[in-house]
Amino acid sequence: MSQTVIQQDVAETDTMFDVELRKVFKVYNGETAVRNIDLNIRQGEFFSILGPSGCGKTTTLRMIAGFEEPTGGEVLIRGQSMANVPPYKRPVNTVFQSYALFGHMSVWDNVAFGLRLKDCPKSELQQRVGESLELVKMDSLARRFPAQLSGGQQQRVALARALVNRPTVVLLDEPLGALDLKLRKEMQLELTTLHRDLGVTFVMVTHDQEEALSLSDRIAVMNIGKIEQIGTPTEIYEQPCTAFIADFIGDTNLMPAELATLQGETVEATTRSGLKIWVKPQALFKENPTREVLVSIRPEKIQLGSTDSSEIANRYDGTLKHVMYLGNHTHYQVELPSGDVITVFQTNRSSEQLKPGMPIQIYWSASDSLALPV
Amino acid sequence: MTLTSPNPNLAEPAIPGWQRTLRKLLQPVILLGPSGLWLLLLLVFPTLLILELSLIPGARLGNPPGPYGIGNYIEIFKPVYLQVIWRSLYFALGTTLFCLLLGFPVAYWIALKAPSRWRNLLLVGFILPLWTSSLLRAYAWITILRPSGLLNSLLGFFGLPGQEWLNRTPAVFIGMTYSYLPYMVLILYASLEKLDRRLLEAASDLGATQQQSFWRVTVPQTMPGIAAGGLLVLIATLGDFAVPELLGGASSMTVSRLIYNQFLGATRNWGLGSSISMILILGVSISIALLLKYGDRDAI
Numbered sequence: 001m002s003q004t005v006i007q008q009d010v011a012e013t014d015t016m017f018d019v020e021l022r023k024v025f026k027v028y029n030g031e032t033a034v035r036n037i038d039l040n041i042r043q044g045e046f047f048s049i050l051g052p053s054g055c056g057k058t059t060t061l062r063m064i065a066g067f068e069e070p071t072g073g074e075v076l077i078r079g080q081s082m083a084n085v086p087p088y089k090r091p092v093n094t095v096f097q098s099y100a101l102f103g104h105m106s107v108w109d110n111v112a113f114g115l116r117l118k119d120c121p122k123s124e125l126q127q128r129v130g131e132s133l134e135l136v137k138m139d140s141l142a143r144r145f146p147a148q149l150s151g152g153q154q155q156r157v158a159l160a161r162a163l164v165n166r167p168t169v170v171l172l173d174e175p176l177g178a179l180d181l182k183l184r185k186e187m188q189l190e191l192t193t194l195h196r197d198l199g200v201t202f203v204m205v206t207h208d209q210e211e212a213l214s215l216s217d218r219i220a221v222m223n224i225g226k227i228e229q230i231g232t233p234t235e236i237y238e239q240p241c242t243a244f245i246a247d248f249i250g251d252t253n254l255m256p257a258e259l260a261t262l263q264g265e266t267v268e269a270t271t272r273s274g275l276k277i278w279v280k281p282q283a284l285f286k287e288n289p290t291r292e293v294l295v296s297i298r299p300e301k302i303q304l305g306s307t308d309s310s311e312i313a314n315r316y317d318g319t320l321k322h323v324m325y326l327g328n329h330t331h332y333q334v335e336l337p338s339g340d341v342i343t344v345f346q347t348n349r350s351s352e353q354l355k356p357g358m359p360i361q362i363y364w365s366a367s368d369s370l371a372l373p374v
Numbered sequence: 375m376t377l378t379s380p381n382p383n384l385a386e387p388a389i390p391g392w393q394r395t396l397r398k399l400l401q402p403v404i405l406l407g408p409s410g411l412w413l414l415l416l417l418v419f420p421t422l423l424i425l426e427l428s429l430i431p432g433a434r435l436g437n438p439p440g441p442y443g444i445g446n447y448i449e450i451f452k453p454v455y456l457q458v459i460w461r462s463l464y465f466a467l468g469t470t471l472f473c474l475l476l477g478f479p480v481a482y483w484i485a486l487k488a489p490s491r492w493r494n495l496l497l498v499g500f501i502l503p504l505w506t507s508s509l510l511r512a513y514a515w516i517t518i519l520r521p522s523g524l525l526n527s528l529l530g531f532f533g534l535p536g537q538e539w540l541n542r543t544p545a546v547f548i549g550m551t552y553s554y555l556p557y558m559v560l561i562l563y564a565s566l567e568k569l570d571r572r573l574l575e576a577a578s579d580l581g582a583t584q585q586q587s588f589w590r591v592t593v594p595q596t597m598p599g600i601a602a603g604g605l606l607v608l609i610a611t612l613g614d615f616a617v618p619e620l621l622g623g624a625s626s627m628t629v630s631r632l633i634y635n636q637f638l639g640a641t642r643n644w645g646l647g648s649s650i651s652m653i654l655i656l657g658v659s660i661s662i663a664l665l666l667k668y669g670d671r672d673a674i
Contacts, residue, residue, distance in 0.1 A: 067575055087578040100576035104594040113590070114580035165580065 016043045018078060018169050018201040019064055025072035026059050033059045035225040036073070041169075046195050046202045048212040051222035052248065057205045058173060060222070064203065065171050066090045078168055093162035097174040099154045101146040107133070107157050108142040114165040132164035135194065152183045163198065172204040176211065188215055209249045213237065221245050243372045246296040253297045253342050259371060266313060266366040269295050273338040278313035278366040293371040299345040301368035304332065304354070306361045313366040318342070320358045334362050421655065428648035446649035455632065455650070462629040465618060466611040469550040473558040473607050474600065476551065481562035482592075486569070497563060500556050508553055512620040515549050516540065519621070541623030549621040550611055557610070558603045565599020565670045566592075602669030609661045613654065629654055 019041040026034040034056040041047045049057040062068040063075055066087035075082040077091060093114070101110050111132055115125045133139040136156035146154055155175065162170055175191070176184045192215055195202050206212050212219050213233040220230045221244075229241040240246040243254055257269040257277065266278050277295055307315070321341065322333040325348075332344040332354065344362060354360065428446050449455070484496050503511065518524045519539035526536035539545050569592060577587035593600075615630040622628075629650060636647025 065579060067578075087575070088581045088583055092579075094576070094579045096572055096576060098570075098572055100570070100572040102573060102576070102591060102595075104597070113577070113582075117581040117586060161580065 016078075017041060017076075018043050018045075019047075019203060020076040020079075021060070021064075021073065022076070023073035024060070024063060024070045024075060026056070026063065026068060027071045028059075032225055034063070034070075037227055039220060039227065039230070041201060041203060042218075044199050044201055046192070046204070046215055046217045048204045048206055048216040048219045049222060050206055050209060050212040050219050050249075053207055055222040056225040057207075057222050061094075061171050061173055061203065061205045064169070065092055065094050091168040092171055093165050093167040094171040094173060095155075095158045095162050095175050097177055099146075099158040099178075101154055101157055101161070103146050105145070106142065107138060107144050107146070107149070110146070110157055111142075111161045111164050113161065118165075128164055132160040135163065136160045136190075151179055152187065155179065155187060159194070163194075163200070167200070169201045169203055172202060174206055175204065177206075177208075184211075191215060213249070221248070223248075240296070240370070240372065243294040243296060243374070246294075246370065246372060251299050251343065251345070253295075253299060253302075255295045255340065256374065257293055257295045257371075259291050259293055267371075269293065269369075269371060271295065271338070271340065273340050275316075275336060275338040275340050277369055279369040279371045280367045281371045292374050294374055296370045296372055297342070297364060297368060299331070299343040302342065302344045302362050302364045304334075304344060304346055304360060304362055307363050311365060312363045314369065315361065315363040316342075317359065317361055320354055320356050320360045323354060323356055332360075334360055424648045424651050424655075427644055428652050446645040447653075449646050450649060450653065455646075458627050458632045459629055459650075459653070461626065462612060465546055465550065465614075465626075465628060466608050468547055469554060469611045470604050470607045472547060472551040473555050474604060477555055477558035477562055477603065478600075481559050481566050484559075485563050485566035486571075497560070500559050503552075504556050509616050509620075511553060512549055512617050515545070515552070515621055519545055519548070540621065541625060543622070543626065546618045546622040546626050549617040550614060553614075553617055554607045554610055558607055561603035561606060561670070562596070562599050564672065565596045565602070568672065569595055596670075598668065598670030602665060602671075605661050605665040605669055609658050609665070612658055612661070 017040045019039070021037050021039040024034060024037045024039075026032070037060060039060075049060055051057045059068060063070050064077070064082075066082065066085060066089075069084075082090060102113065105113070108129060112125055112129045115128060120128070130139065133142055136159050138153065138156045138160060141149065141153065146157065149157065155178075159175075172191075176187050179187060188211060191202075195215075204212075204215065213236070216233060218230060218232055219236050221228045221236060223242075223244050229236060229245055231239075236245065237249055240249065246252045247254060255271045255273075255275070255277075257271040259279075259281065260268045260270070262281065265280060267281050269277050269279050271277065277297075279295055316334075316336050318334040318336045320332060321335045322331075324331040327348070329345055329347045332346065334342045334344055336342065342362060429443065450459070480500070484493055488496060516523075520526075521536060521538065521540075523539075525539060529536055573591050573595065574587050577591045578584075582590060613630055614628070615634070618626050618628045619631055633647045633650050633654070635641050636643045636650065
């Protein structure tokens with residue numbers, strides 16, 4: 001953990017930041033929406049702010065856009081302080097959750113809106129609007145009005161309207177939230193393609209963990225106004241810093257436990273029910289030993305059946321309680337003699353049918369069980 | 375047996391088909407009949423009567439004989455009458471414009487800028503004058519505008535010479551604008567209040583200053599409300615009688631006064647009065663049609 005932090009610092013010194021938040025604080029009617037956020041978003045990065053509703057992620061985005069002024073702290077874009085800079089003077093453009101297209105204007109006029117305000121020469125305007133609409137494959141519908149478009153098409157127009165201004169940063173507020181699943185997958189792919197081709201910094205707010213994991217270069221996970229972790233999708237998923245993240249992103253088996261003293265690389269944790277689990281503690285616990293922890297084991301890291309490998313520290317006998325068949329994989333619930341119920345995900349490779357009530361063995365390695373602060 | 379419905383009344387008795395058909399036929403008659411009869415007696419019938427009067431001078435109403443056929447309509451084109459029609463239009467359009475110019479900033483401020491808990495109170499404050507009779511309000515203006523009235527006293531206080539206000543065009547505009555401004559404010563407010571604030575944010579995000587987003591987003595987005603308010607005030611002012619009569623005097627004769635004169639005044643030409651009425655009804659009907667087509671229906 002400390003290693004990754006150091007690596008990040010090294011990388012940060014020679015990368016230019018497009019967006020910097022320094023100790024940003026926001027209070028609404030006496031309630032704190034955002035607490036002391038520090039955030040550095042690199043040039044050209046696809047950065048996501050992920051969190052449940054009400055965690056302050058949209059407020060954070062709105063402070064970057066300039067719709068909200070921070071109560072305390074500072075927002076910088078390309079090193080320039082944005083204090084008292086109104087939204088219309090900021091080099092950012094937003095794709096709104098509701099798209100916020102102008103209903104009284106055609107698709108073409110919606111996209112041309114920003115350029116017309118900047119008194120862009122007519123020939124350049126024609127070319128840029130045309131290019132932007134082509135980019136999002138909406139050039140054939142340029143004369144339509146927003147009310148005549150489907151949700152997905154409106155989304156594309158909203159994207160073109162933001163991109164045509166060539167902003168330093170594109171802000172996306174739950175951009176795919178209103179689309180149905182299939183269309184969302186399609187647009188996700190197009191968003192990544194657009195981001196790669198344009199090389200513009202994207203900052204996206206989402207509550208959809210899958211979307212954040214699949215699209216982003218880095219993710220900041222927010223909870224109750226604070227950033228709990230910043231990292232790559234792999235770091236966030238494989239090495240969550242807190243139980244909240246382990247639970248919010250993906251699924252996990254969480255058990256309160258007490259740590260014994262460290263023996264080599266691993267340590268034994270005892271759950272309240274008396275179950276002993278070998279865990280690989282993170283750097284945090286080596287430096288600052290706390291005994292009360294939450295043990296987190298991802299259901300897909302657990303195997304069904306028996307193993308002879310001496311490297312597997314955790315093996316248990318149990319009874320299969322529930323089987324939920326989901327097509328490409330199956331969820332199992334295994335009850336251990338201690339009374340703990342462990343969820344296990346297995347991909348469906350064989351057609352072997354396991355029935356509830358059967359005795360079963362489960363195992364996982366110590367490095368797959370994380371000890372997280374309570 | 376235990377499975378029977380707990381309330382036997384719930385079971386609907388079978389109704390013969392013909393009875394159901396009869397019901398279907400009777401339902402609109404029962405529901406719409408009373409109000410339909412009311413409209414027929416007090417709106418459709420009188421209108422038809424006026425149409426008849428304008429075309430065929432009938433002895434049955436005891437009116438003195440006048441020109442026959444469409445002569446009454448040709449008569450309207452005499453400069454004397456055209457001038458009155460033109461003046462009415464001028465008053466109506468002018469008042470509509472003044473109401474719009476004065477009402478929009480007020481409605482805009484109440485809907486978008488005023489603290490939300492004050493909004494209803496401010497609106498009630500604007501509607502309050504509507505609860506007194508329009509005649510009473512016109513008389514109130516007379517006391518303000520007459521030679522020794524409040525306005526001239528105020529001018530005198532600042533050392534300015536008093537003016538003749540009453541029985542002139544400005545007085546009519548002042549009185550009518552005052553009378554219809556609340557309607558305009560209410561309708562514009564309803565339209566502005568619906569305005570999606572996110573559109574203003576989007577405009578600002580795309581580089582529009584407040585002024586630019588006002589002209590490029592707020593005004594076009596509230597156009598249906600502007601149309602509704604404008605047409606409603608236009609319709610009301612076209613037929614207004616009391617205010618121009620009391621504040622404008624004889625030199626400011628409007629269509630309503632002209633019609634009145636034809637029926638009850640010295641001239642007594644019912645045929646001409648009816649033809650002018652028909653023209654007024656036509657003008658108002660066209661305005662209403664426009665209102666229904668282009669106006670913001672929610673705001674009305």
